[in-house]
Amino acid sequence: MAVLQPLVDLAAICYLHGVRHVVLSPGSRSAALTLAFSRHKDFEMHPVMDERSAGFIALGIAQQTGVPVVLICTSGSAAYNFAPAIAEAFFQQIPLLVLTADRPKEWTHQFDGQTIYQTEIYGKHVKKFFEFPSDYAHSDAIWAINRISNEAVNLAGNLPFGPVHINVPIREPFYPLDTDSLLAPTNLRITVQTVPEPALTIDDWNVLLDEWDDSGRILIVGGQHQRCEKLNHALSKITEELDVPVVADSIANLSGSELFIHHHDLILASNKNQEELVPDLLITYGLSMMSKELKTFLRDNPARKHWHIGNDGVWADPLKSVTRQIAVNASWFFETIFEKIDYQLFVQNADAENDPSYMDNWRKKEQSACREQEDFLTNLTSLTDLSAINSVISNLSGSNQLHVGNSMPIRYVNALGRTDKLAGLFCNRGTSGIDGSLSTAIGAALVNNVPTTLIIGDVSFLYDRNGLLLKTLPSNLKIVVINNGGGNIFRMIDGPARQPELEDYFETKHSFTARRTAEDAGLVYMSASSPDSLEHSLHEFNLLEQAGLLEVFTDPEENRLTWKKFKSITSD
CATH class of the missing domain: 3.40.50.970 (Thiamin diphosphate (ThDP)-binding fold, Pyr/PP domains)
Structure with missing residues (x-):
């Protein structure tokens, strides 16, 4: 023993x-x-x-x-x-x-x-x-x-x-002797906990269906959620056959239907005609939302009824409007409610009673935002954080898993709304800190067996570079460092941007690069500082059969101006 x-x-x-x-x-x-x-x-x-x-x-x-x-x-x-x-x-x-x-x-x-x-x-x-x-x-x-x-x-x-x-x-001695056998007994006791699956009664469903029928404008909003094909399929049916708009941040991993709303950051950046987007019934699922525009809109325009779906036992109300907590699995709930409503409409030989113009309002704004975004990006000739991240995402295949660092990178990714075709998007939005984004992506790449790309800011990368101190880094890992010489997000926030201490105590400007860190870690290193060099580097970068790092250099003031213009493209 x-x-x-x-x-x-x-x-x-x-x-x-x-x-x-x-x-x-x-x-x-x-x-x-x-x-x-x-x-x-x-x-x-x-x-x-x-x-x-x-x-x-x-x-x-x-x-x-x-x-x-x-x-x-x-x-x-x-x-x-x-x-x-x-x-x-x-x-x-x-x-x-x-x-x-x-x-x-x-x-x-x-x-x-x-x-x-x-x-x-x-x-x-x-x-x-x-x-x-x-x-x-x-x-x-x-x-x-x-x-x-x-x-x-x-x-x-x-x-x-x-x-x-x-x-x-642990008391000493705690190192085994050569004669010690580190084996567990064959009769080791194992205790398995069986957890009952939450369910809804017939009475529960009757109440929910009555509230659904009484609501002309129904909106579904997803928070952070791992990619789930069953959930996406159910939401696709609801939006396509019942005319219910579904809105979600990139961290919700919503994909499937062409009718999903992905550009709400741009849609809601303008205060024009927002009243036509206000729901009567709001249905949310998942964890945190990251879009400030979406959260502000829903807080300022609370729905008459708000259901939150989730069997994780957490009673959260970040929008300050929840009227009903429904403690069941989200994919099961949306599958079941669609089946019940679809059957009810079939028996009654009727169409859905919710207001179809509500869906039309969201779709028109989504299509307009997509066109304006495309025009803006096409006419953007300088290399900025926004254009660089757009290029990186555009060059990823559907088999890629994308990890994104906090601060500005995930805000850019969310506003671009172009990640629904990827194998999954991950970001540490539990606490939303910049620490650990690199290490988390490394951990994921060690086990996921798919191409894994991380987009991360320079400060976040430098802060977490000890994650690279592994004997062998996974060959499927590609790291894109957006180096704007400091904490560029503070130029985007009105408060610190107006302070004379911005560069010294908020942005923490620096002249470090990732080159030596990449070389020490055995990563193939590439860099880009212009749109043409980025496109050339991305082509080679994505063909690498080993772990690599691409560093993109941008100007912080150009980033600020570009972001400000981008967020205002739907205001006209």
Whole structure:
């Protein structure tokens, strides 16, 4: 039997629950955890030097697989460095099982190395906190560790997905002897949690269908959501056959119907004739919305009825108008409500009673915005953040997965509205921080087996470049760094843009490039500083059979002027 057998059992329990990926940062106190998982032989181990990057790489893997990823670190400040990724995973509902090694409790605040207060260190940003006993002599301790291990991995992988933290105090000796066998017993107890699927009663449906029938203007709006073909198919039927407009940001991964509304940023940038777009019944699904224009419009013009669909147990009301929370799966709900309405119309030999002109109003504005956007981009002769990102997206194939950094890149991507044909779009909009975007994309590319492109700003890239400190980077990863010499978003925001301290304390102007970082990481490096050089570079870049980085240099003031003009093209 191993000196720390319960930790060997923990690894086996995780495997039997379907966990396959372990991200770890090296350390001594965590050695027993590292060896328990690595010597199991059936896990894919991902050693990452920097704990902050490790957390986001684990998030990227879990984001793709939908299965909890184990995240291991040693004691002390190492655990704190997981915090940004854990907060993002909590609000984006990504399953992680966080294992932090610790000193036994009696050594806390006794001038012992790498010893801090680790109990509930992540506060409310985990679904639940557990702590193993540090002594295993009594059978109750073995039972408790087994019970906690089963509960924690079940909890991370049940809705709402999210991070679960186990703090693991470990006594010395914690390195096994050569004679120790790190094997779990054959009679290891596994506890499986069965979660009932939420459903709606006949009475519930009658009430919902009555509210639908009483609403002339019905609008469906999607928040952040992983790509789901069943959901997109159901929404396609609703918009095409029932004349209900469906609006969603790029992070909603809405695709399928040509009638979907993707250019609401431009449509709602103008205050003209917005009253004809106000819904009577608003139906939302998914997590956060990112379009400020859409959120402002819906807050300023609250619908009489607002249903939010989602079985994640989160009672959120960001638009300040929810009248009904419907705790069911979104794809099931939209499939079912379409079937019920379609059958009802068939039996009655009638057409849908909602106002068809409402759909027409949205569609006319969408078509106008598309034409004006195309004209604007065609006549744009300089290389700017906007034109560069448009070129990158235009050169991606339908098999590409696109990851986007926060701050301005995701705002550009959302306003362009051209990502519905891609294999999926991902952005860390749980906390919307610039930290970890690069590492998340690396984690995703390690497991998704598809071409993976990241568009990221220079500050965000520099901030997270320790994510590149892997032994081998995935060959399917392509990184596009938009380098405008600082935090360009602050030129776009009226408040900081008017301050004399803009360049020194908001933009944090710099002269760094990604060249040496790319070379150190073994990435093929390319650069572009004009429209022609970008087109030439993109062609070669997309043909690369190994990981590469393309750096695009733009002027911050030109970016500001172009963005301002772009957002006003529908105001005339």
